[in-house]
Amino acid sequence: xxxxxxxxxxxxxxxxxxxxxxxxxxxxxxxxxxxxxxxxxxxxxxxxxxxxxxxxxxxxxxxxxxxxxxxxxxxxxxxxxxxxxxxxxxxxxxxxxxxxxxxxxxxxxxxxxxxxxxxxxxxxxxxxxxxxxxxxxxxxxxxxxxxxxxxxxxxxxxxxxxxxxxxxxxxxxxxxxxxxxxxxxxxxxxxxxxxxxxxxxxxxxxxxxxxxxxxxxxxxxxxxxxxxxxxxxxxxxxxxxxxxxxxxxxxxxxxxxxxxxxxxxxxxxxxxxxxxxxxxxxxxxxxxxxxxxxxxxxxxxxxxxxxxxxxxxxxxxxxxxxxxxxxxxxxxxxxxxxxxxxxxxxxxxxxxxxxxxxxxxxxxxxxxxxxxxxxxxxxxxxxxxxxxxxxxxxxxxxxxxxxxxxxxxxxxxxxxxxxxxxxxxxxxxxxxxxxxxxxxxxxxxxxxxxxxxxxxxxxxxxxxxxxxxxxxxxxxxxxxxxxxxxxxxxxxxxxxxxxxxxxxxxxxxxxxxxxxxxxxxxxxxxxxxxxxxxxxxxxxxxxxxxxxxxxxxxxxxxxxxxxxxxxxxxxxxxxxxxxxxxxxxxxxxxxxxxxxxxxxxxxxxxxxxxxxxxxxxxxxxxxxxxxxxxxxxxxxxxxxxxxxxxxxxxxxxxxxxxxxxxxxxxxxxxxxxxxxxxxxxxxxxxxxxxxxxxxxxxxxxxxxxxxxxxxxxxxxxxxxxxxxxxxxxxxxxxxxxxxxxxxxxxxxxxxxxxxxxxxxxxxxxxxxxxxxxxxxxxxxxxxxxxxxxxxxxxxxxxxxxxxxxxxxxxxxxxxxxxxxxxx
Numbered sequence: 001x002x003x004x005x006x007x008x009x010x011x012x013x014x015x016x017x018x019x020x021x022x023x024x025x026x027x028x029x030x031x032x033x034x035x036x037x038x039x040x041x042x043x044x045x046x047x048x049x050x051x052x053x054x055x056x057x058x059x060x061x062x063x064x065x066x067x068x069x070x071x072x073x074x075x076x077x078x079x080x081x082x083x084x085x086x087x088x089x090x091x092x093x094x095x096x097x098x099x100x101x102x103x104x105x106x107x108x109x110x111x112x113x114x115x116x117x118x119x120x121x122x123x124x125x126x127x128x129x130x131x132x133x134x135x136x137x138x139x140x141x142x143x144x145x146x147x148x149x150x151x152x153x154x155x156x157x158x159x160x161x162x163x164x165x166x167x168x169x170x171x172x173x174x175x176x177x178x179x180x181x182x183x184x185x186x187x188x189x190x191x192x193x194x195x196x197x198x199x200x201x202x203x204x205x206x207x208x209x210x211x212x213x214x215x216x217x218x219x220x221x222x223x224x225x226x227x228x229x230x231x232x233x234x235x236x237x238x239x240x241x242x243x244x245x246x247x248x249x250x251x252x253x254x255x256x257x258x259x260x261x262x263x264x265x266x267x268x269x270x271x272x273x274x275x276x277x278x279x280x281x282x283x284x285x286x287x288x289x290x291x292x293x294x295x296x297x298x299x300x301x302x303x304x305x306x307x308x309x310x311x312x313x314x315x316x317x318x319x320x321x322x323x324x325x326x327x328x329x330x331x332x333x334x335x336x337x338x339x340x341x342x343x344x345x346x347x348x349x350x351x352x353x354x355x356x357x358x359x360x361x362x363x364x365x366x367x368x369x370x371x372x373x374x375x376x377x378x379x380x381x382x383x384x385x386x387x388x389x390x391x392x393x394x395x396x397x398x399x400x401x402x403x404x405x406x407x408x409x410x411x412x413x414x415x416x417x418x419x420x421x422x423x424x425x426x427x428x429x430x431x432x433x434x435x436x437x438x439x440x441x442x443x444x445x446x447x448x449x450x451x452x453x454x455x456x457x458x459x460x461x462x463x464x465x466x467x468x469x470x471x472x473x474x475x476x477x478x479x480x481x482x483x484x485x486x487x488x489x490x491x492x493x494x495x496x497x498x499x500x501x502x503x504x505x506x507x508x509x510x511x512x513x514x515x516x517x518x519x520x521x522x523x524x525x526x527x528x529x530x531x532x533x534x535x536x537x538x539x540x541x542x543x544x545x546x547x548x549x550x551x552x553x554x555x556x557x558x559x560x561x562x563x564x565x566x567x568x569x570x571x572x573x574x575x576x577x578x579x580x581x582x583x584x585x586x587x588x589x590x591x592x593x594x595x596x597x598x599x600x601x602x603x604x605x606x607x608x609x610x611x612x613x614x615x616x617x618x619x620x621x622x623x624x625x626x627x628x629x630x631x632x633x634x635x636x637x638x639x640x641x642x643x644x645x646x647x648x649x650x651x652x653x654x655x656x657x658x659x660x661x662x663x664x665x666x667x668x669x670x671x672x673x674x675x676x677x678x679x680x681x682x683x684x685x686x687x688x689x690x691x692x693x694x695x696x697x698x699x700x701x702x703x704x705x706x707x708x709x710x711x712x713x714x715x716x717x718x719x720x721x722x723x724x725x726x727x728x729x730x731x732x733x734x735x736x737x738x739x740x741x742x743x744x745x746x747x748x749x750x751x752x753x754x755x756x757x758x759x760x761x762x763x764x765x766x767x768x769x770x771x772x773x774x775x776x777x778x779x780x781x782x783x784x785x786x787x788x789x790x791x792x793x794x795x796x797x798x799x800x801x802x803x804x805x806x807x808x809x810x811x812x813x814x815x816x817x818x819x820x821x822x823x
Contacts, residue, residue: 003397006514008401009237010556018042019036019113019115020036020037020039020041020113020114020115021034021036021037021099021111021113021114021652022034022037022053022112022113022114023101023109023110023112024053024109024110024112025108025109025110025555026109026110027052028051028052028053028054028065028110029048029050029051029053030048030051030052030070031049031050031109031314032049032051033049033386034043034228034656035229035230037114038091038487038729040094040114040116041086041087041092041114042055042086042087042088043056043085043086043087043088044170045331045513047087047175051124056084056085057081057082057084057085057092058081058083058084058085059443060083061082061083061084064309068098068742070101072098072110074230075100076100076424076822077097077098077099077501078094078096078097078098079095079097079098080096081095081096081117082094082095082096082226083481084114085095091458092116094115094116094117095114095115095116095117096112096113096114096424097112097113097114098111098112098113099111099113104382113298115741119405119534129753133154135154137154137156138156138239139238139239139240140153140154140156140157140158140159140238140239141154141157141158141236141237141238141239142157142168142236142384142649143155143234143235143236143237143239144189144234144235144237144561145233146171146193146232146233146234146236146409147162147390148172148186148189148190148235149170149171149172150168150169150170150171150172150173150176150303150688151169151234151799152169152612153165153168153353154181154578158241158673159241160177160218160239161177162177162691163176164175166590169505172186173185173186174186177389181204182403184204184323185202185220185376186205188202188220188222188742189222189235189237192223192224192235193196193221193224193232194233196224196226196232197693198221198222198223198224199220199221200221200223201219201221201223202221203217203218203219203242204217204218204220205217205246205591206217214239215243215247215416216243216246216444217241217242217246217247218236218239218243218468219237219239219240219242219247220239221237221238221241222235222236222237223236223237223507224236224808226339228383241475242341247421251421251425253491254278254279254290254425255425255428255429255432256666256801257278258275258278258432260435260670261274261276261277261278261435262274262432263433263436263439263440264442265440266439266440266444266447267440268298268302268303268305268322268337268437268440268441268444269303269322269323269445270324270440270488270631271433271436272296272323272405272437272717273322273323273324273325273338273522274323274433274436275294275296275323275407275429275430276294276295276296276323276324276325276407277323277325278429279291279294279325279409279429280292280294280326280327281325281409281472281493289391290361290408290409290425290426290429291336291409291411291603292326292328292333292389292411293327293328293331293333293389293407293409293412294324294325294326294407294410295318295321295323295324295325295342295407295408296321296322296323296324296397296405296407296408297321297322297334297336297342297350297405297406297407297408298319298320298322298404298405298437299318299319299320299404299405299769300318300319300320300436301318301595302598303322303402303441304439304444305418305441305442305443305445305447306441306445307402308404308441311372314427317429318341319341319343319344319354319405319406320339320340320341320342320348321334321336321337321338321339321340321341321342322338322405324338326404327412328412329376331598332387333387333388333389333410333412335373335387336373341762342373343373343374344372344374345372345373348372349362349372349394350372351372351390352395352431353394353396353407354396354406355394356396357396357398357403358396359393359394359395359396359423359426359750360390360392360393360394360424361394361418361420361422362391362392362454363391363392363395363417363418363419363620364390364417365389365391365392366384366389367383367385369384369392369586370382370383370384370722373440379406384637387412387418388412389410389411389412390411390412390417391410391411391417392408392409392410392418393408393409393418393420393422393423394406394407394409395407395409395426395427395430396430397430397433397434397437398431398434399434399435399437399438400438400453400806403435404437404438404441405437405536407426407433409426410771412549415440417663428602432434436597438678439580439628441599447689454487458470458474458487458488458520458663458688459488459489462490463490463491463492465490465492465496465762466496466500466576466695466761466762467492467497467574467575467576467692467693468490468498468500468574468576468690468691468692468693469496469690469691469693470490470560470665470688470689470691471498471666471668471669471688471689472488472669472686472687472688472689473491473501473669473670473672473673473685473686473687474486474488474684474685474686474687475673475677475684475685476508476619477637477682477683477684477685477807484508484512484513484516484684485504485505485506485507485508485512485513485515485567485684486503486504486505486514486516486635486637486684486685486686487501487502487503487504487516487519488501488502488503488541488633488686488687488688489501489520489523489684489688490525490688490690491503491524491526491527493530493573493769494530494765494802494804494813495575495577495759495765495767495804495813496575496576496695496759496761496813497573497574497575497576497577498573498574498690499527499571499572499573499753499762500572500573500574500631500633500688500690501518501523501527501569501570501571501572501633501688501744502569502570502588502633502634502635502683502686502687502688503519503520503521503523503567503568503570503588504516504567504568504569504588504635504637505519505567505687506565506566506567507591508684512684515567519540519544519567519569519578521590522539522540522543522659523536523540523569523571526540526569528802529804530802530803530804530805531584531805532584532620532805533571533572533573533582533583533584533620534608534617534618534620536571536583536584536618537571537585537586537608537611537618538568538617538618540586540607541611541612541613541614541618542609543567543611544567544611544612545611545612545614545780547612548565550560552787553770557735563612563733564613565613566587566611566612566613567586567587567610567611567612567636568585568586568587568588568593568608568610568611568636569582569585569586569587569588569611570583570585570586570589570590570633571583571585572591572633574625574631574690574692576692576693576694576695577691577694577700577759578624579624579625579626579627579694580622580623580624580625581622581623581624581631581692582606582620582621583603583605583620583621584605584606584618584619584620584621585605585606585607585608585612585618586609586610587606587608587609587611587613587620588607588636589601589634589635589636589639590602590604590605590633591603591605591632591633591634592629592631592632592634592654592658593625593629593631593632593660594629594630594632594658595626595627595629596626596627596629597612598618599659600632600655600658600659601718602651602655603621603623604621605621606618606619606621607731611632626692627692627693628691628692629691629692630658630665630671630689630690630691631656631689631690631692632672632687632689633687633688633689633690634685634686634687634688635683635684635685635686635687636671636683636807637655637682637683637684637685637686637698638672638676638677638685638687639651639654646779653676654672654676657671657672657674657676663763665689665691666745667689668689669689671689672687672689673685681704683699692801695759695761695806697759698760698761700757700759700760701718701722701757701758702755702756702758703715703718703755703757704753704754704755704756704757705749705754705755706754707746707757708747709747709749710746711741711743711747712740712743712747715739715743715756716736716739716740718756719732719735719736719756719758719766720732720736722733722758722764723758723764726760728760728764728818729770731764731816731818734797734798734816735758735764735766735816737793737794737797737822738766738794738797738798738814738816739756739766739768741791741793742756742766742768742794742812742814743756743768745768745776745791745812746769746772746812747775749772749776750771750772750774750809750810751770751772752770752771752772752808752809753770753771754768754769754770755770756766756768756771757769758777760818761817763799763815763816763817763818764815764816764817764818765809765813765814765815766813766814766815766816767812767813768807768811768812768813769806769809769810769811769812770808770810771808771809772809773803773805773810774810775803775810776803776812794814797814797816798814798815798816799815799816799817800815801813801814802817
């Protein structure tokens with residue numbers, strides 16, 4: 001080292017408290033080794049003590065040792081730069097000061113102070129330099145002892161309250177700044193003292209004396225201070241104000257939560273309530289709510305799903321409270337309950353915001369001013385002082401340039417008033433909610449229209465008849481629209497019979513509902529022709545296939561649903577005269593039968609192809625049902641409700657549920673749905689249950705007639721006698737005319753045996769069957785024609801008439817209303 005450099009080093013301030021000391025004897029042997037020296041040079045004491053200090057130096061500086069020894073003896077010490085070798089082999093540049101030290105006994109020794117330097121020239125990081133750094137630092141810094149009492153702090157810490165550094169000395173944090181959560185901060189300090197592990201990035205949220213009405217956030221870090229022996233001396237901590245970052249994070253969290261929580265349903269009322277909930281409720285202690293009380297008022301037209309109408313007279317704006325929330329239970333601040341009309345004074349801030357479409361903020365409300373609502377019920381507080389409200393923001397709820405209502409934010413418990421940043425946040429929050437409110441409003445309008453459509457497609461009530469006691473239940477998979485492609489029907493047929501129908505169209509929603517309506521209409525039209533079940537399904541299959549061909553290949557699944565491709569249907573005809581039941585199915589589960597003794601089973605019904613799919617012809621089965629048997633027709637949603645079970649297991653579950661008894665058929669029908677179908681089924685479900693009845697033998701009379709014109713008079717006489725027994729003398733005249741015309745027509749135009757049957761049900765039914773296969777046609781004869789008036793006369797004298805075909809011939813029937821119900 002040059003002489004000039006050594007002089008510069010010698011002039012530098014060398015802080016003993018910051019140096020690593022060690023002792024050498026007169027021969028340069030290490031006799032004392034400290035923990036600081038061990039940390040600096042990475043040699044343990046056992047390896048160094050007793051060895052020459054020359055071995056610690058680099059080869060170049062080791063060669064200078066004799067020169068340095070002479071200088072120490074001549075000058076009484078030496079100061080300069082040397083390069084040492086660390087225990088890990090790395091070189092380290094050291095600032096060295098050697099001074100004589102004499103202990104008891106007079107043996108001369110040398111005290112060597114070592115301090116690592118950085119850079120070629122080195123910096124003296126003395127206590128004075130460090131004090132300049134921490135004293136002038138913009139970061140708040142303090143040191144507490146092991147009793148957590150302040151022993152030093154810098155001037156920057158004054159900004160956070162608690163006084164000057166001198167006023168902090170010797171005091172605990174709770175004494176310096178009462179009101180903050182000092183217990184939690186001191187818990188962090190004690191943890192650092194005990195473990196020695198620093199805590200970095202601890203965020204404290206609260207209020208400080210410098211901002212008593214404003215929530216603040218500070219980032220704190222804690223580090224343990226130790227003496228040379230590693231014993232804890234205290235805790236060094238730093239404080240940085242991160243309030244703006246904290247508030248920005250809260251705003252983002254609030255808007256994120258709004259995106260998650262608002263608009264989860266397409267219900268206007270629930271969406272309004274979700275807006276109020278999000279603005280008030282906090283985040284499990286991590287993020288506080290934005291306001292203490294929020295009210296959401298919407299135009300009545302919006303709640304109905306209609307387009308919002310611009311307000312007319314400002315003193316008669318039809319607002320209604322759609323949602324509100326408070327930090328206090330039972331929302332004591334409100335003067336208007338949810339669902340009630342919220343009438344505001346003309347010119348009041350809510351009305352101005354509604355009519356102008358501009359937000360309004362008031363940092364400090366006049367505590368004695370009265371609430372803006374009118375018609376406040378007796379007993380409810382009226383002034384802002386009574387309500388405890390002191391700061392307000394009102395934001396209009398706008399979407400697509402139309403104002404739908406207003407949202408009012410109040411603060412009560414929090415003393416911090418709303419500022420411009422809060423207004424911006426409130427507008428962002430309401431803007432997001434407004435889109436959801438408008439979507440819900442538009443959905444409400446469409447849903448109401450769709451429900452009107454479906455109500456027009458499904459039967460309002462099952463028709464009255466005597467063949468069966470019936471009950472039905474329907475549960476759509478689309479809980480939002482309530483629309484689906486399943487349907488059921490009960491259709492009265494001629495001869496006191498009924499048709500029971502259950503079907504389903506693939507898909508959900510309005511397209512499936514429309515397709516279902518077309519099929520249901522087609523089924524009712526075909527049922528009026530009195531065709532057998534297998535022929536009904538064949539005609540339906542042709543209809544669906546023809547519609548698909550005409551409309552072409554569907555471009556979307558919804559278009560396929562609208563065509564009813566793959567639809568299923570089961571059609572059952574029950575005759576209460578003899579208990580015979582005929583049915584056929586097209587890609588649809590077979591009905592279940594609950595016998596009069598309560599046991600249940602399933603009909604062995606051949607499965608035809610789904611409608612429109614093409615395939616083999618449909619087959620029908622016929623069976624006899626005892627009186628009191630219950631037919632259960634259902635869609636496949638009742639069997640497969642999202643589980644992985646096999647079809648047999650699903651049918652077994654249905655069988656067990658059907659065997660449960662209930663007080664009424666309607667309640668049994670609902671209990672089956674509730675037991676097997678979840679609240680949100682993955683598929684639509686329809687269930688039609690029909691308990692069979694048999695007509696009493698006294699309600700039916702029949703006669704075999706020879707194909708002889710002379711028998712017509714006998715047929716009229718027998719019919720008249722039967723009506724007299726039934727106390728239906730008022731129908732004798734018309735019945736004789738009907739019997740005469742139908743029997744005459746059969747004798748004249750048909751072949752095979754002729755049979756006359758009268759049935760007394762809700763109507764008087766007259767049937768004439770023969771072996772012919774040609775259907776009669778109603779004619780309109782000219783005035784000069786001698787015949788052809790028989791069926792025209794029948795059509796005018798009866799309520800309705802028609803023809804149905806049997807396996808061996810046909811039946812012509814006519815019905816007359818009874819003046820009194822049967823029985």
